[in-house]
Amino acid sequence: MKLAILSRAPHAYSTQRLRAAAVQRGHTVKVLNTLRFAIDLSGAEPDLQYRGKLLSDYDAILPRIGNSITYFGTAVVRQFEQMDVYTPNTANGITNSRDKLRATQILSRHNIGMPATTFVHSRADVRLAIERVGGAPVVIKLLEGTQGIGVILAPELKVAEAIIETLHSTNQNVLIQSFISESRGKDIRALVVGDRVVAAMRRSAVGDEFRSNVHRGGTVESVALTPDYEQAAVRSAQIMGLRVAGVDMLEGKDGPLVMEVNSSPGLEGIESATGLDVAGAIIDYIGNQVAFPEVDVRQRLSVSTGYGVAELVVHTNADLVGKTMRESGLRERDITVLTLHRGTAVIPNPKRDAVLEAGDRLLCFGKLEEMRSMIPERRRRRARVRKLPKEPIIES
Numbered sequence: 108m109k110l111a112i113l114s115r116a117p118h119a120y121s122t123q124r125l126r127a128a129a130v131q132r133g134h135t136v137k138v139l140n141t142l143r144f145a146i147d148l149s150g151a152e153p154d155l156q157y158r159g160k161l162l163s164d165y166d167a168i169l170p171r172i173g174n175s176i177t178y179f180g181t182a183v184v185r186q187f188e189q190m191d192v193y194t195p196n197t198a199n200g201i202t203n204s205r206d207k208l209r210a211t212q213i214l215s216r217h218n219i220g221m222p223a224t225t226f227v228h229s230r231a232d233v234r235l236a237i238e239r240v241g242g243a244p245v246v247i248k249l250l251e252g253t254q255g256i257g258v259i260l261a262p263e264l265k266v267a268e269a270i271i272e273t274l275h276s277t278n279q280n281v282l283i284q285s286f287i288s289e290s291r292g293k294d295i296r297a298l299v300v301g302d303r304v305v306a307a308m309r310r311s312a313v314g315d316e317f318r319s320n321v322h323r324g325g326t327v328e329s330v331a332l333t334p335d336y337e338q339a340a341v342r343s344a345q346i347m348g349l350r351v352a353g354v355d356m357l358e359g360k361d362g363p364l365v366m367e368v369n370s371s372p373g374l375e376g377i378e379s380a381t382g383l384d385v386a387g388a389i390i391d392y393i394g395n396q397v398a399f400p401e402v403d404v405r406q407r408l409s410v411s412t413g414y415g416v417a418e419l420v421v422h423t424n425a426d427l428v429g430k431t432m433r434e435s436g437l438r439e440r441d442i443t444v445l446t447l448h449r450g451t452a453v454i455p456n457p458k459r460d461a462v463l464e465a466g467d468r469l470l471c472f473g474k475l476e477e478m479r480s481m482i483p484e485r486r487r488r489r490a491r492v493r494k495l496p497k498e499p500i501i502e503s
């Protein structure tokens with residue numbers, strides 16, 4: 108394949124490793140400076156100029172978009188998407204994960220453990236917000252901080268209030284989050300590629316520092332993840348719409364607590380801690396996807412009028428509980444079940460003799476009218492059948 112790595116740091120460890128891994132596998136690879144593209148919307152088809160010339164054809168890109176250029180960088184990635192060039196991380200995925208609040212909001216409905224988090228605007232609501240997440244000590248975070256900068260541990264309520272007020276007065280938005288004391292100074296970084304964790308490490312902060320970021324002097328060691336940690340990491344990355352991601356988790360007393368999902372994870376710490384060829388795994392994955400790309404189902408299916416994708420909840424259709432897929436009658440009603448969601452497990456193409464349980468959710472494709480008739484009553488807060496949006500966003 109012909110691959111472009113979008114990066115402003117051609118000599119950085121991660122870029123060098125990715126380039127070498129691609130060359131080693133016989134691919135053609137170029138490192139292109141994200142900021143030297145021009146998005147060309149003047150012709151009949153979407154195009155890109157690079158350093159003033161029309162860009163040649165690429166099969167895939169690997170975006171490594173730094174925090175300081177999110178807007179322009181994601182615009183370039185979106186343009187590649189319009190040109191049907193494969194990218195493991197979409198512009199939407201990168202945008203969603205970059206903002207800690209947005210990411211937490213999106214993940215919060217999917218049964219993924221996260222530290223209790225709250226977001227307020229008014230001074231009058233700050234104290235209650237801190238109490239809601241368990242009171243001081245409390246963690247305060249800038250929405251778009253990175254490398255540990257912009258993450259503060261406030262020991263007392265008064266101090267927390269003062270910090271939040273100060274930041275608000277300079278128009279900075281902050282998250283208020285419960286401090287996970289049992290994980291103090293330690294966290295887990297899982298490197299997700301596609302639908303698996305290819306490497307994982309535990310990071311430990313130095314001295315009395317509570318942030319374990321490598322950029323804050325944290326040390327790293329290889330760690331074997333238990334299935335609950337693996338699942339939390341893979342699901343978080345997938346929900347965000349990222350096929351290459353670094354997922355940060357605290358070790359809570361009841362299991363993993365996802366803090367953030369990084370769309371351009373550094374490779375140096377994790378490769379040195381684990382001795383694994385993470386760069387190679389990323390390039391192999393992209394190579395496979397280029398040969399057999401996934402399609403954005405929602406974008407394509409919304410074209411056929413009257414048909415669409417919806418989620419049916421089994422317990423609100425009580426007559427389905429205990430029946431097999433065959434007996435459910437869905438097929439006869441022109442409804443195809445794409446996946447069966449049970450707790451956090453996802454069963455694709457469920458078998459005809461699979462027995463439905465209360466609490467199962469079926470992601471279906473079919474006639475919207477037919478599926479609408481299976482909604483018993485309109486629930487105010489949570490619609491039991493949700494029609495998925497036509498917009499090609501990964502997560503609604």
Ligand SMILES: Nc1ncnc2c1ncn2[C@@H]1O[C@H](COP(=O)(O)OP(=O)(O)O)[C@@H](O)[C@H]1O
Nearest residue numbers: 222246252253254255256285286287294318319
């Ligand atoms: N709620 C929390 N409880 C305990 N430690 C935390 C909490 N949130 C963050 N930390 C520590 O601070 C570090 C940085 O936080 P994180 O949200 O990942 O921000 P950044 O984007 O700057 O890395 C984490 O790696 C972790 O060690």
Ligand SMILES: [Mg+2]
Nearest residue numbers: 254255355367
């Ligand atoms: Mg982090």
